[in-house]
Structure formats: C-alpha cells, structure tokens
Amino acid sequence: MIxxxxxxxxxxxCDSLVALINDLDDFExxxxxxxxxxxxxxxSVDENLPQILLLDINMPVKDGLEVARWMDENKKPVNVLVLxxxxxxxxxxxxxxxxxxxxxxxxxxxxxxxxxLHSVAKYGFYYTPEITRQIGKQIGRKAKDQIPELxxxxxxxxxxxxxxxxxxxxxxxxxxxxxTVDTYRASLFEKFNVRNRIGLLLKAxxxxxxxx
Amino acid sequence: MIxxxxxxxxxxxCDSLVALINDLDDFExxxxxxxxxxxxxxxSVDENLPQILLLDINMPVKDGLEVARWMDENKKPVNVLVLxxxxxxxxxxxxxxxxxxxxxxxxxxxxxxxxxLHSVAKYGFYYTPEITRQIGKQIGRKAKDQIPELxxxxxxxxxxxxxxxxxxxxxxxxxxxxxTVDTYRASLFEKFNVRNRIGLLLKAxxxxxxxx
DNA sequence: AAATCCATCAGGAAAAACCCTGATTATTTT
DNA sequence: AAAATAATCAGGGTTTTTCCTGATGGATTT
Numbered sequence: 043m044i045x046x047x048x049x050x051x052x053x054x055x056c057d058s059l060v061a062l063i064n065d066l067d068d069f070e071x072x073x074x075x076x077x078x079x080x081x082x083x084x085x086s087v088d089e090n091l092p093q094i095l096l097l098d099i100n101m102p103v104k105d106g107l108e109v110a111r112w113m114d115e116n117k118k119p120v121n122v123l124v125l126x127x128x129x130x131x132x133x134x135x136x137x138x139x140x141x142x143x144x145x146x147x148x149x150x151x152x153x154x155x156x157x158x159l160h161s162v163a164k165y166g167f168y169y170t171p172e173i174t175r176q177i178g179k180q181i182g183r184k185a186k187d188q189i190p191e192l193x194x195x196x197x198x199x200x201x202x203x204x205x206x207x208x209x210x211x212x213x214x215x216x217x218x219x220x221x222t223v224d225t226y227r228a229s230l231f232e233k234f235n236v237r238n239r240i241g242l243l244l245k246a247x248x249x250x251x252x253x254x
Numbered sequence: 255m256i257x258x259x260x261x262x263x264x265x266x267x268c269d270s271l272v273a274l275i276n277d278l279d280d281f282e283x284x285x286x287x288x289x290x291x292x293x294x295x296x297x298s299v300d301e302n303l304p305q306i307l308l309l310d311i312n313m314p315v316k317d318g319l320e321v322a323r324w325m326d327e328n329k330k331p332v333n334v335l336v337l338x339x340x341x342x343x344x345x346x347x348x349x350x351x352x353x354x355x356x357x358x359x360x361x362x363x364x365x366x367x368x369x370x371l372h373s374v375a376k377y378g379f380y381y382t383p384e385i386t387r388q389i390g391k392q393i394g395r396k397a398k399d400q401i402p403e404l405x406x407x408x409x410x411x412x413x414x415x416x417x418x419x420x421x422x423x424x425x426x427x428x429x430x431x432x433x434t435v436d437t438y439r440a441s442l443f444e445k446f447n448v449r450n451r452i453g454l455l456l457k458a459x460x461x462x463x464x465x466x
Numbered sequence: 467a468a469a470t471c472c473a474t475c476a477g478g479a480a481a482a483a484c485c486c487t488g489a490t491t492a493t494t495t496t
Numbered sequence: 497a498a499a500a501t502a503a504t505c506a507g508g509g510t511t512t513t514t515c516c517t518g519a520t521g522g523a524t525t526t
Contacts, residue, residue: 052339057364058270065273076361127264149288152269195473206453208512221475228515238482238514240452241418247466254459254466407503420482433505440485450512451483 044163047092048074049081049109050125051101055148059096062152069159078104082112091120094162097142099126110140121162125155144168189249190233199226204243204252256375259304260286261293261321262337263313267360271308274364281371290316294324303332306374309354311338322352333374337367356380401461402445411438416455416464 046069050056053076060071072092075081078101084090095113099106110122122142127149137145143162146155161168192200195216202212209227213220227239236242246252258281262268265288272283284304287293290313296302307325311318322334334354339361355374358367373380404412407428414424425435439451448454458464 052267052360053363054271054274054337054358054360054367055264055267057367058274059266061274061277061364062266062270125266146266148264148266151265152273155266155269193472204452204456206448206450206456208450210512218473219475221477222473224514225474227513231514236418238418238420240416240455243452243455244416244418244466254456405502422482430503431505433507434503436484437504439483443484449484 044069044094044159045072045092046070046094046096046159047072047084047090048096049076049078049101049106050074050096050098051076052098062155063159066156066159068163077102078106078109081109085109085113085118085120091118094121094123094159096123096125099124099137107137107140110137110142114140121166123158123162123168189251192230192233193226196226196230196233199223200230200242200246201252203227203230203239204246204254256281256306256371257284257304258282258306258308258371259284259296259302260308261288261290261313261318262286262308262310263288264310274367275371278368278371280375289314290318290321293321297321297325297330297332303330306333306335306371308335308337311336319352322354326352333378335370335374335380401463404442404445405438408438408442408445411435412442412454412458413464415439415442415451416458416466 046063048056048059048071050059056074056076060074063069063071073084073090075084080103081095081097081101082104085095097106097109101109106124106126110124113120113122121144122140123144123146124137124142125146125148127147144158144167146158146168150158158168198216199212202215207215209223210220213223216223230242231237234242234245236245243252243254247254258275260268260271260283262271268286268288272286275281275283285296285302287296292315293307293309293313294316297307309318309321313321318336318338322336325332325334333356334352335356335358336354337358337360339359355378356370358370358380370380410428411424414427419427421435421439422432425432428435442454443449446454446457448457455464455466459466
C-alpha cells in the first residue's frame with residue numbers, strides 16, 4: 043500500500059481526488075491540506091510523511107514552490123508530484139531544481155494521473171515526453187537570457203524594488219544606508235542589463251523572480 | 255435519480271468529480287466535456303440534457319460564460335451550477351444575468367458541493383449567505399474601488415508608463431510635448447491614487463488594465 | 467601574507483521624475 | 497452666449513533616481 047498526501051486549496055478537487063485515489067487498490071490518501079503552511083506543518087512530523095505528495099503550486103499562505111523548496115532543503119524522503127494548472131514556465135524549472143519527481147497539469151486525465159502515481163511509486167519519477175519537451179523548450183529559452191546570480195541581499199532588494207517604495211524607505215526597511223541600497227541597485231541594473239527600476243521590475247517579473 | 259453533467263477542462267478534476275458524485279445514491283453523471291463548444295454540442299441534443307450542469311468558467315474554445323448565455327437564450331431546462339476558481343470579477347454578475355442557479359468556488363468542500371447539488375435538485379437554486387455576501391461585497395468593491403474613467407490619451411499613456419521608457423521617449427512616441435505627458439501623468443496618479451510610476455504600474459496591473 | 471570576495475558606506479553630480487500654477491484653443495453642454 | 501470640458505502646452509521648483517569614483521573591515525581563497 044502506497045501512502046499519498048494532497049496539498050491543494052481547491053477543496054472539492056482535493057476531496058474528489060481522495061475518493062478517486064482511495065478507489066485504487068494500491069494507494070491510500072493519508073491526509074490533505076489546503077495551504078502550504080499546513081503542508082509544511084504536516085510534513086514536519088515524520089509519522090505523517092507520505093510516499094507521494096501531490097502538490098499544487100497556487101496555494102494561500104505559502105505556495106507550492108515554497109513547500110517544494112522546504113522539502114528539498116530538509117531532505118524529506120517524499121516523492122513530490124506537482125499537479126497544477128500553471129502551465130506557466132518559470133515555475134517548472136524551479137520545481138525541477140527542488141527535485142520534484144513529476145509535473146502534471148490539471149488538464150490531464152485521471153488515467154494519466156494513475157500512470158504517474160504508479161510510475162513514481164515504482165521508478166521514482168514520471169515525466170512524459172510532452173512534459174520533457176516542454177521543459178527542454180523552456181530551459182533552452184532560459185539558457186539564453188539566463189537568470190543572473192544574485193547575492194542574498196540583492197534578492198531582497200529586488201523584491202522591494204518591485205514596490206512603490208522610495209529608496210530611502212527601502213533602506214530603512216532593510217536597515218541599510220541609502221548608499222548601500224544604491225550600490226546594490228546599480229549591481230542589479232548591471233546584472234539584468236536594464237536602465238531603470240521599471241525595466242528591472244519588468245524583467246524580474248518575466249523571469250518569474252517576483253510575482254506582481 | 256438526478257442526472258448531472260460536467261463541463262471542465264481540468265480532466266482529472268472532472269474524472270474525480272465523476273467518482274465522487276456517482277458515489278452518491280441520488281445522482282448520476284451522464285456525461286462530461288472539456289470545453290464549451292463540446293458542451294453546447296451535447297446540450298443541443300435533448301436526450302443529453304441533464305438536470306444539473308456543473309459548469310466551469312475557464313475553458314478552451316468557448317468559455318463557461320458563453321455556454322451559460324447559450325443555455326439562457328435557448329431556454330434549456332437545465333439547472334446550471336457554476337463551479338469555478340474565478341473568485342474575482344464581473345463574471346459573477348454576468349452569470350447571474352444568465353440565470354445560473356448557483357455559484358461555487360472550487361475552494362469549497364465536497365460536502366458543500368453535495369449540499370448545493372441537493373439544494374439545486376430540490377429547490378432549483380443554491381446561494382449560501384457567504385456566497386451572496388461575497389457577491390455583494392464584490393459588486394460593492396467594483397463600485398467603490400472602480401476603475402477610474404480615463405481619457406483616451408491617458409489610457410495610451412498608461413500603457414507606455416508600464417514600460418522602461420523615459421517620459422521624453424514617451425512624449426516622442428505619442429507626438430506630445432513633455433509637458434503634456436506630465437499633465438496626463440499627474441492626472442493618472444491622482445485618479446489611481448498612487449504616488450509614483452511604479453505604484454501606478456502595479457495598480458494598473460492588479461486591475462487588469464495592463465498585462466505585464 | 468596577499469589577493470580576492472563580500473557587505474557595507476560616503477559624497478557629488480547629472481538626469482529623470484514629480485509637483486504646481488498657470489495658459490490656449492476647440493468642442494460640448496447648459 | 498456663457499460655462500464646462502478636453503486636449504494641448506510653458507516654466508520653474510523640489511525630490512528622487514541614476515551614475516560615478518571611491519573607501520573600510522571582515523571572510524575566504526590562494
């Protein structure tokens with residue numbers, strides 16, 4: 043019997059998926075949660091660890107990305123199968139970096155889900171040709187206009203720059219002098235090859251580094 | 255036995271919902287479709303008419319709105335229950351105009367769906383206080399935090415402001431003096447109640463006036 | 467130990483953004 | 497005809513952003 047857990051804020055979807063999966067002989071849903079924070083809470087307790095976690099990306103409080111990252115950082119021995127409607131690109135790559143074992147869109151059929159579950163249970167992963175092709179396409183695109191390497195502090199600043207705060211407000215919030223903020227700002231402009239703050243915001247957004 | 259049909263492009267969701275509903279004694283899913291055009295096709299044949307149609311809004315080819323309108327226009331004796339993740343917009347209002355019998359978000363539980371199904375079967379409608387309150391709130395919000403009325407030229411400028419162009423570049427592109435651009439800019443800031451260009455960009459984006 | 471990174475800061479100066487108080491002309495409303 | 501509105505522009509002033517050339521102390525690498 044393979045244990046499965048679900049994290050999805052669409053409760054009906056969760057509930058009905060439970061019914062669907064529990065109908066299978068080999069699988070059993072041991073718990074469901076409706077946001078990322080709950081998920082991490084559950085997963086913190088070893089007794090709760092499922093063999094497979096079906097994870098949605100769009101969730102309140104903490105999203106699926108954060109859950110996946112947390113799992114990766116804490117080396118939880120759980121096979122994460124992402125199940126989302128974000129066909130959106132940037133997420134896929136980050137998910138892969140966090141070592142998820144499969145990526146399904148909600149537009150797939152129940153049959154394909156079963157396939158995926160069995161595959162993950164047996165081989166530890168599930169990537170269809172279509173998905174991998176799509177991934178490849180996107181990685182290719184990414185390779186060209188790469189995401190530059192950012193220092194921690196720069197990442198923080200980047201988030202703040204994508205708000206309507208002035209630099210002095212940001213400096214306060216980050217407990218830095220305006221000079222330092224300016225230094226990081228210049229560095230970000232250069233790394234992203236933009237000429238002003240709006241350009242930076244737009245690029246960061248298109249690369250999926252900020253959510254507007 | 256009450257007949258139910260489903261229209262939702264998320265196949266797993268559909269499939270699992272079928273499992274869930276067929277588990278009930280009183281309900282039976284007679285067909286499912288994955289886009290609006292298929293739905294209309296099915297519904298054109300009287301033999302296929304279900305008593306309740308669970309309808310998603312976001313679908314390819316034709317969306318749920320169009321299906322609802324078509325049903326309304328052709329006076330099909332089907333109780334439409336909208337089941338969607340669009341918590342926002344104008345959609346709710348339009349759906350009401352098309353006479354749908356209930357409006358559920360996918361964040362509700364399976365239990366609430368059962369309630370809704372029973373209620374629609376028995377009383378012909380299902381609107382919980384929460385839903386109606388939410389609807390009211392959203393209509394109210396739309397009224398208050400309305401999208402301000404913009405002159406044509408202001409709309410154009412708004413688009414340009416959401417790029418990395420400087421004002422002088424925008425002035426050139428719009429064949430205006432910088433003064434005029436500045437006047438419109440001030441007007442936009444006031445109408446949207448923002449204090450700088452980034453704030454404007456963010457607000458315009460959140461109101462769906464620009465696509466970043 | 468020297469060189470290289472990293473995170474932090476200073477000061478100055480040019481450019482751009484932001485704010486304000488006006489004005490002209492043409493059109494539309496009253 | 498007078499008033500209101502729309503679309504356009506000028507000028508000048510303040511603040512913020514952007515760009516530049518530096519510097520210091522700590523950590524890491526060589």
